[in-house]
Amino acid sequence: MQRTYSKGGDRQHDGPTTQWRLVWTLILAGVVAAFQIGKAPIAIPLLRQDLGLSLAFASWVVGIYAVVGGIAGLPAGLVINALGARRSLVIGLLVTGAASCAGAFAESGTILLLSRVFEGAGFLMVAIATPTLLGTITADKDQQLVFGFWTVYFATGSVIVMLAGPPLLAFGWQSLWLITGVTALGYACVIWWTAPVAGRSQIMGGRAFAQLRHIIRLPGPVLLALAFGLYSVQYHALTGLLPTLLVERLGLSISQAGTISAGTIVANGLGAAAAGFLLRKGIALWAVISAGFGCMGAASFGIFHQSMPAAAVAALATASLGVTGVLAASIYAAAPRFAPKPAMLALTVGMVVQASHLGHVLGPPALGLSVESFGWSSAPALFFVIACAGVAAAVAIRAVSATRAN
Numbered sequence: 001m002q003r004t005y006s007k008g009g010d011r012q013h014d015g016p017t018t019q020w021r022l023v024w025t026l027i028l029a030g031v032v033a034a035f036q037i038g039k040a041p042i043a044i045p046l047l048r049q050d051l052g053l054s055l056a057f058a059s060w061v062v063g064i065y066a067v068v069g070g071i072a073g074l075p076a077g078l079v080i081n082a083l084g085a086r087r088s089l090v091i092g093l094l095v096t097g098a099a100s101c102a103g104a105f106a107e108s109g110t111i112l113l114l115s116r117v118f119e120g121a122g123f124l125m126v127a128i129a130t131p132t133l134l135g136t137i138t139a140d141k142d143q144q145l146v147f148g149f150w151t152v153y154f155a156t157g158s159v160i161v162m163l164a165g166p167p168l169l170a171f172g173w174q175s176l177w178l179i180t181g182v183t184a185l186g187y188a189c190v191i192w193w194t195a196p197v198a199g200r201s202q203i204m205g206g207r208a209f210a211q212l213r214h215i216i217r218l219p220g221p222v223l224l225a226l227a228f229g230l231y232s233v234q235y236h237a238l239t240g241l242l243p244t245l246l247v248e249r250l251g252l253s254i255s256q257a258g259t260i261s262a263g264t265i266v267a268n269g270l271g272a273a274a275a276g277f278l279l280r281k282g283i284a285l286w287a288v289i290s291a292g293f294g295c296m297g298a299a300s301f302g303i304f305h306q307s308m309p310a311a312a313v314a315a316l317a318t319a320s321l322g323v324t325g326v327l328a329a330s331i332y333a334a335a336p337r338f339a340p341k342p343a344m345l346a347l348t349v350g351m352v353v354q355a356s357h358l359g360h361v362l363g364p365p366a367l368g369l370s371v372e373s374f375g376w377s378s379a380p381a382l383f384f385v386i387a388c389a390g391v392a393a394a395v396a397i398r399a400v401s402a403t404r405a406n
Contacts, residue, residue: 018142025194026130026137027150029089032187033096033126034157035180036119037065042165043173050173053109061109061116066360068120069127073354076124077347078212085132085346086195092125093188100181104174122184127353132346133195135336145276147333151325155269159262211344220338220400221348225355227289227393228331231324232359233366234296234386238303239265240364241371242317245303249376250310260314267318271325276333278326285334286398290391292327296320297387304379338400 040047040062048058080088096119103115131150138146161180168176215221239261246257278288299320303313331352339348370378 018139018146019137022137022194022196023134023146023149025190026089026133027153029093029126029187029191030130030150030153031157031160032184033093033123034154035161035183036096036100036123037154038158038161039165039176039180040116042162043169043176046169046173047109047112051106051109051112057109057113061113063361064113064116065120065123066357068117069124069353069357070361071354072121072124073128073350073352073357074212074216074347075350076121076128076353077350080125080129080132080346080350081211081344085129085136086191088125088129089133089195090188090192092122092129093184093191094122095119096122096126097181097184097186097188100177100184102181104177104181124353128346128350131332131335131349135342135345137196141280142276143336144279144330144333147335148273148276148279148329151272151275151329151332152269155265155272159265162262211347215340215344215347215351218338218340219396221335221340221351223393223397223400224331224334224338224348225351227390227397228328228352229355229359230386230390230393231292231327231331232356233363234293234359234383235268235321235324235328236360236363237367237382238296238300238317238321241367245376246310246313249306250313252310260317263314264318264321267322268325268328271322272329273325275326275329279330279333284398285330285401286394288330289327289394289397292324293387293390293394295323297384300380300383304376306377 044058044062047053047061053061083091099115099118099122103112103119106112106115130153131147134146134150135143161176165176168179242264243257243261246252246260252260275288279285299316302308302316303320308316332349335348335352336342336345339345367379367382370382
């Protein structure tokens with residue numbers, strides 16, 4: 001599919017059709033990579049038993065992915081720019097799969113944690129390289145739809161392995177590590193044979209860091225990353241502590257709380273999938289972002305209200321996370337338009353992914369600290385501040401979009 005670009009990087013012409021079979025092949029790569037994230041939480045009891053891990057150390061086994069992404073998102077974008085998106089996607093799957101298989105033979109928590117760091121590095125390459133490739137095989141008219149579908153990869157992979165994992169855990173946590181690892185290795189071969197060879201940058205060394213300095217000075221990519229980071233803070237804060245709220249404050253069982261929490265994640269995925277259809281109707285990006293943050297900010301007052309019944313809390317959490325799913329997918333869809341030029345799309349996506357992982361790291365502790373210090377009734381204040389910051393970012397995005405249009 002041939003495309004030409006103006007000096008500013010705006011797409012002037014694109015090919016006639018979207019390569020839908022390849023689109024789904026690439027999205028499935030993200031799902032396979034996300035298996036590695038979903039497997040750890042359900043394996044914690046066995047990990048603690050077999051390796052003698054404390055709960056705090058086991059939490060690091062689960063959350064180290066977010067730390068890796070929060071540190072290395074932009075540097076990974078530079079690497080992917082240099083290697084090319086297809087090669088980077090294959091390498092990412094290979095590293096993730098090999099690290100997972102190696103982790104199955106870990107005899108100590110330290111070795112397992114180290115393997116998870118390498119899994120996280122491979123996952124980060126997949127998370128950045130895949131949307132970069134998607135941008136090269138998708139017609140302009142389908143960009144929003146495709147990136148809306150792409151955003152669901154994280155929740156889909158996590159939910160699949162959470163549902164399929166328990167039977168495998170009957171044979172030990174190692175079986176889950178081996179199966180997900182071999183799956184990633186096998187899918188790397190699929191990508192190698194099917195994905196197109198995307199262009200790569202020959203800019204290395206000092207000039208590569210000049211690109212990095214350039215991208216972080218541009219308001220468009222920075223605002224997209226800021227909006228996504230704020231979204232990630234509220235998403236992970238709510239999904240991370242919602243089960244605790246339902247059990248400790250509302251008296252639900254762990255099973256009931258888990259079912260409700262899974263439902264909110266599914267709703268978020270459905271919202272992300274619907275984003276493309278909404279954007280194709282001509283709804284402005286800044287309006288979608290504003291609506292998402294506004295909905296979450298308003299819903300938080302009901303979710304954390306002390307007199308709200310469990311059914312209402314579940315309904316509000318599900319609805320608000322469904323709406324904010326649209327926000328996340330819309331930001332991904334906007335990345336190709338806000339990249340200063342096609343060769344810097346990987347850097348733009350890398351900045352967004354890094355902000356997302358930082359939000360994952362910061363969200364649950366921020367809400368947990370607020371609740372521990374001031375009680376559950378203080379939680380809406382945090383979400384209200386995030387909502388206001390998100391709406392401000394949306395207004396700034398509107399101004400940048402208007403400037404680019406002139």
